[in-house]
Structures are given as C-alpha cells and as structure tokens.
Amino acid sequence: xxxxxxxxxxxLVETGTSPLLExxxxxxxxxxxxxxxxxxxxxKEHPAxxxxxxxxxxxxxxxxxxxxxxxxxxxxxxxAAVQFLENxxxxxxxxxxxxxxxxxxxxxHIPDAAAIPVARYGSSNVxxxxxxxxxxxxxxxxxxxxxxxxIHYNFSLPDDFWLSFQEQQGKSDSLQSFRSSSYFKMIxxxxxxxxxxxxxxxxxxxxxxxxxxxxxxxxxSMGDRxxxxxxxxxxxxxxLGYSTKAQSxxxxxxxxxxxxxxxxxxxxxxxxxxxxxxxxxxDGHYRQLNxxxxxxxxxxxxxxxxxxxxxxGEKPLAALRAKGVEYIEVRLLDINPFLPVGIDRRQTLxxxxxxxxxxxxxxxxxxxxxxxxxTDNMQKVLTRGREPGLQLVTPRGEDTLAGIGRALIEKIKxxxxxxxxxxxxxxxxxxxxxxxxxxxxxxLTPSARVLSALQKTGLGxxxxxxxxxxxxxxFFQGLTADAAVLQDLVGAAEESVRKQQLLEAGxxxxxxxxxxxxxxx
Numbered sequence: 133x134x135x136x137x138x139x140x141x142x143x144l145v146e147t148g149t150s151p152l153l154e155x156x157x158x159x160x161x162x163x164x165x166x167x168x169x170x171x172x173x174x175x176k177e178h179p180a181x182x183x184x185x186x187x188x189x190x191x192x193x194x195x196x197x198x199x200x201x202x203x204x205x206x207x208x209x210x211x212a213a214v215q216f217l218e219n220x221x222x223x224x225x226x227x228x229x230x231x232x233x234x235x236x237x238x239x240x241h242i243p244d245a246a247a248i249p250v251a252r253y254g255s256s257n258v259x260x261x262x263x264x265x266x267x268x269x270x271x272x273x274x275x276x277x278x279x280x281x282x283i284h285y286n287f288s289l290p291d292d293f294w295l296s297f298q299e300q301q302g303k304s305d306s307l308q309s310f311r312s313s314s315y316f317k318m319i320x321x322x323x324x325x326x327x328x329x330x331x332x333x334x335x336x337x338x339x340x341x342x343x344x345x346x347x348x349x350x351x352x353s354m355g356d357r358x359x360x361x362x363x364x365x366x367x368x369x370x371x372l373g374y375s376t377k378a379q380s381x382x383x384x385x386x387x388x389x390x391x392x393x394x395x396x397x398x399x400x401x402x403x404x405x406x407x408x409x410x411x412x413x414x415d416g417h418y419r420q421l422n423x424x425x426x427x428x429x430x431x432x433x434x435x436x437x438x439x440x441x442x443x444x445g446e447k448p449l450a451a452l453r454a455k456g457v458e459y460i461e462v463r464l465l466d467i468n469p470f471l472p473v474g475i476d477r478r479q480t481l482x483x484x485x486x487x488x489x490x491x492x493x494x495x496x497x498x499x500x501x502x503x504x505x506x507t508d509n510m511q512k513v514l515t516r517g518r519e520p521g522l523q524l525v526t527p528r529g530e531d532t533l534a535g536i537g538r539a540l541i542e543k544i545k546x547x548x549x550x551x552x553x554x555x556x557x558x559x560x561x562x563x564x565x566x567x568x569x570x571x572x573x574x575x576l577t578p579s580a581r582v583l584s585a586l587q588k589t590g591l592g593x594x595x596x597x598x599x600x601x602x603x604x605x606x607f608f609q610g611l612t613a614d615a616a617v618l619q620d621l622v623g624a625a626e627e628s629v630r631k632q633q634l635l636e637a638g639x640x641x642x643x644x645x646x647x648x649x650x651x652x653x
Contacts, residue, residue: 136492136493136494136495137489137492137493137543137546137547138543138546140492141492141546141547141550143300144297144300144550145550147296147299147300148296149293149296149297149300150550150553150554151554152289152290152292152293152296153289153293153488153550153551153554154208154554154555155208155289155290155292155293156208156287156288156289156290156293156484156488157206157207157208157286157287157288157289157290157459158206158207158209158210158213158285158286158287158288158480158483158484159203159204159205159206159207159213159285159286160202160203160204160213160214160217160283160284160285160286160475160480161201161202161203161204161283161284161286162201162202162217162281162283162284162467162473162474162475163194163199163200163201163202163281163282163283163467164199164200164201164202164233164234164235164281164467164474165196165198165199165200165233165234165239165240165279165281166198166199166200166228166231166232166233166234167198167231167232167233167234167240167598167601168230168231168232169230169231169232169602170598171240171241171594171595171597171598171601172240172241173196173198173239173240173242173247173248173279174197174198174231175198175247175249176197176198176229176231177197177252178193178197178251178252179224179227179228179229180227181226181227181625182200182224182227182625183624183625183626183627183628183629184253184254184625184628184629184631184632185251185252185253186253186254186256186258186259186262186628186631186632186635187628187629187631187632187635188624188625188628189203189624189628190202190203190204190220190621190624191203191220191223191224191621191625193251194251194278194281195250195251195266195269195275195278195279196248196249196250196251196275196278196279197249197250197251197252198248198249199251199278199279199281200224200233202217202220202221202224204216204217204220206286206288206459209480210477210479210480210481210483210484211477211480213480214473214475214476214477214480215614216617217473217475218472218473218608218611218613219611219613219614219617219618219621220621221233221472221473221604221608222608222609222611222613222618223613223617223618223621223622225605225608225609232598232601232602232605233601233604233605234281234597234601235467235469235474235597235600235601235604236281236335236336236467236469236593236597236600237280237281237282237335237336237366237368237466237467238280238336238338238339238340238343238367238368238593239276239279239280239281239340239343240340240594240597240598241340241342241357241594242276242279242340242342242343243342243345245274245275245276246275248275248276248278248279250263250266250267250270250275251263251266253632254632254635254636255636256632256635256636256638256639257639257641257643257646257647258635259632259635259636260643261421261643261646261647261650264418264420264421265420265421265427265428265430265431266278267418267419267420268418268419268420268421268427269431271410271419271420272407272410272420276343280368281467282368282463282464282465282466282467283465283466283467283474283475284461284462284463284465285461285462285465285475285480285483286439286459286460286461286462287459287460287462287483287484287487288458288459288460289488289491291307291311294307294310294311294314295307297314298310308455308456309456311456311457312389312438312456312457313388313389314491315438315457315459315460316386316387316388316389316392316438316457317490317491317493317495318460318487318490318491319386319436319438319460319490320386320387320490320494320496320497320498321489321490321491321493321494322436322460322462322486322487322490323386323435323436323498323506324493324494324498324502324506325486325490325493325540326435326436326464326510327509327510327512327513327517327524327533328486328537328540328541329462329464329465329483329486330365330366330369330464330510330513330514330517331365331513331517331518331533331537331570331571331577332482332567332570332577333465333466333468333479333578334364334365334366334369334466334513334514334517334577334578334579335366335466335467335468335469335470335578335579335582336364336365336366336367336368336369336466336579336582337360337361337362337363337364337365337366337367337579337580337582337583338354338358338359338360338364338367338582338583338586338593339351339358339359339360339367339372339593340357340358340359340592340593340594341353341356341357341358341359342357343359343372344359344372349372351367351372354586354587354592355590355592356592357592357593357594358586358592358593359593360583360586360593361515361516362583363515363516363517363518363519363522364514364515364516364517364518364579365513365514365515365517365518365577365579366464366466366514366579367514367515368466369435369464369466369510369514370511370514370515371511379399379425379426379432379433382395382399382425382432383395383500383503384396384432384434386436386438386498387497387498388497389438389452389456389457392438393449393452393453396426396429396432396449397449399424399425399426399432400424400425400426400428400429400449401424402424402425403423403424403425404423404424404425407420407423407424407425408423410423411423421647421651422651428447429447429448429449430448434463435462435463435464435510436460436461436462436463436464437460437461437463438452438457438460438461439452439457439458439459439460439461440452440455440456440457440458440459441458447653450653460487462483462487466578468578469578469582469597469600470578470581470600472604472607472608478559478562478563478566479563481548481559481560481563481564482544482563482564482566482567484551484560485544485545485547485548485551485560485563485564486544488547488551489543489544489546489547492547502527505525505526505527508525509524509525512524513533517533517579518574518577518579518580524536533571534571534572537571538568538571541564541567541568541571544564545561545564545565545568547560548560548561548563548564549561
C-alpha cells in the first residue's frame, strides 16, 4: 500500500472535507435458514405474520422458502443497523411456529437436497419470475449450494462529501461520473485487500458432511458428520460454496463502470451450452428463465458489487447505466455463530474504516496478472488462512499473511483515527486494534473459535450450530425491543400482503408474454 492513503487523509482535513464522512450510510442484509428444534430444515411455508416475501422490504426470502433474509434501512451508524437487525429477529421469532433461525453460514444436516423447498412469491408475473429464476439456479448449480447463508454490508458516502472531494481532486467531470469512478476505485482496492476480511471475520471452517454427500473433496473428518480444514477461514466463499465454471470465464475485475456493465450485459446475452442442454421450457414447465451465462444480473456471484436502487420494473443494469453507482455491497461476510445477529457494532466500525481506506489507496487499475494474484491469495486465505507462515503474493513479491496484514491494518488505523476525530470517539481505533490482535493470535479469529468449540464440546457441526441457534433465540425472546419499530414491522408486513394482492390483480398479460418483454433488452 502506497503513502497515497496518508496524503489523501491529510488533504481531507486541510480542505475541511473530513467532517462530511460523518454522513456515511450503511445497511445490513442477513440471511438465516429456518429449522425445527432438532435442526432439520423447515418444510413450512413462509410465516404469514412476516407478510409477503415478494413485497416486504425488511423480511423476505432468498433461494429457499426456508431461507429468511432480513434487510435493514440505511443508517448513519453501524450500531443502529445492528440494533434494527436485533429488532427484526425479535419480531420474526414472534411469528415463527416452534422454529429456530440457523446461526451459521453453512447449512444444517440435509440428507436429501430434493427436500429443500424453493421460495414462492405468489401468482403475479413478478412473483413467478422470482420463483422461476430460483428454479433456474436449482438446475444450474444444485439446491444445496443455495442454502448457504451470509451477510451483505451496504455502504455509501453522501453527495456533499463527493462534491467536496471532487473539488479537492480537481476533477471537472459530472458528479455522477466522478462518484461512480470513485466507487470503482474503492472496489478495486477492496478486491486487492479483501483477503484480510476473510481472515478476520471468516467463520465457516467446517460443514455438515451431508453438504458434500457423494462429492469428492479434500476436507478432513471430525467425527461422523463434520468435515473441516484445520486452517480454513471461510469454506462458504471457497470452491465448495459459491463457485461456478460458467462465471469463472467472465474475468470481471471491476476497473470501470462501462466495462463492468458491458461484461455483465454480454453474460446476459451469451448462450452457455451446458445450460442449453437443460432447456428453458420443457413439457410446458420452465426450468430456467433463459439459457445464457446469467439469467438476470443478480445471478453474478461476487464478493462485492456496485449498486443502484431501482424503481418498480427497472433492471439493475439499466439503473447503473443511467444514474451511476449509488452504493457498494460487500458480500463476503460469514455469519458469526457466536453473535446473535451474526455481526456486531465493532465489526461495522472496522468495515467502515476498511472501505474508506480503499477509496484513498492506489488509483491503478487491475491488470489480468493482478486479477489472478487476487484470486490466488483469496483461495489461500479461504482454505489455509491461519496456517503458520502462510505466504501471499503482492506486486512487490511474497510476504507472510501476518506481515502484510499488519502493514495493512496500520494504514487502516490512520483512517480510523480520522474517523474517531470526526465522530468524537475512540471506538474506531479500538475496533481496529481488536482486529490487529487476531493477526498476532490466530486463535482469536471466529474460524479458529468455531473449530475449538467443536473439538471441546465433541459435538458435530449441526449439533453445535443448533445449540448456538437455541441460545440466540433465548437472547431475542428476552430482548426489550423498540415498540415503535415493532409496530412499524407489523404494519409493513400487513401492507406487503395488500401490495402482493394488487400485483396479482393487476397483471394484464400472460407470463410468457411478460417474460419475453422482461428479457427483451
């Protein structure tokens, strides 16, 4: 990392731009499987008290009917986002019928993938589209991979910051163009350094053996029902989890908005022979929306995405093209099974400092050779991150993960110190110091703690996560939730049902016509 970061931070102070960082926004999306008290995947429909999974903006579902997804609004501090997540869990537990929310990223024991229920969203054309997209995922990647859960962290900086920063940088392009190019700079540097987040926060070094039933692998056995790697950080993000051959050929390194859009657009319109063999509509039933590399934009799996809010019926790529990047979505975070909602305030503080640091690092684009280096480092950290003396590759040569990590965190601490001055606190530097200790003592990492707990208790992966899930339910049931927030959640659930009914009553064309129009771009 260059001295560019330190110089940029100094310039922020000199120009009076640094106080505008206080207006940063962050939101959290957190997934969680519904299971029964024995740790079996729920076969029940989405709870009626949570409203419509199609139109409720705070509680919905992902791939499976049993895979809840909690979505917070954007907040000016991470503590508020975490608290809202706690309120969401408290509210949701009041609607669950003798069920638990799974406390881990990797799924419970699932002996037969056929038993995983695909999410349903009603009879409207939009609802059928969402369901059939997931049917396509099933045919392309299998159901088991789709039961993996994680946490997404959404982050943005306010327009007044971008205006001041643009003036500081002496850039004369439009604010929209400057903001988008700056977010892509943040994304590029995130990708260069995101291995550190996997080391610090990875929490999936083990899986239930059923996850890999009938598949070849190199994992070790711990008892009869648990597989693991001794130094792994996040099997969720490894080739065992989110990995697709079709998408690996895209080679998207996120250098510029226009090239990113062009790459995704090409994937949306390029047929893929193995998917053509699946068929699109067979014997009157859809197996997927189309046979291209991507059915829709959201199918592209990445550890980070540029994002822009969309209007009803507007496609994400069209919104990005027309209005530029609004925020970034970090997608590589595991659920920490030791924490009730899987993430805490201290982690959000570190993430903020990390992301803001990425904005002020190198301006250089990612060349193909560096993209390969980024991928290689990522794979090493995912499967061997806590291995003593592990070497990573940098443009300046090899060095130990611990050595590179310490230098990186020292730089991030500069940003943390500035954020402490902006927010009139010491919380950022304290959160950063806590992460530095994980480099010095790898046993403090969540991944090491998970393996230690499995070994000490003698429980299998499913049994131990089930134990944690029960403890978290007790936490949420004992929580004194914000009454106004709970009332709003009840109202939003009820309103979402009415919205779905209106959608279903308002369709004017059949689904085949709707889908053809949707894909015609």
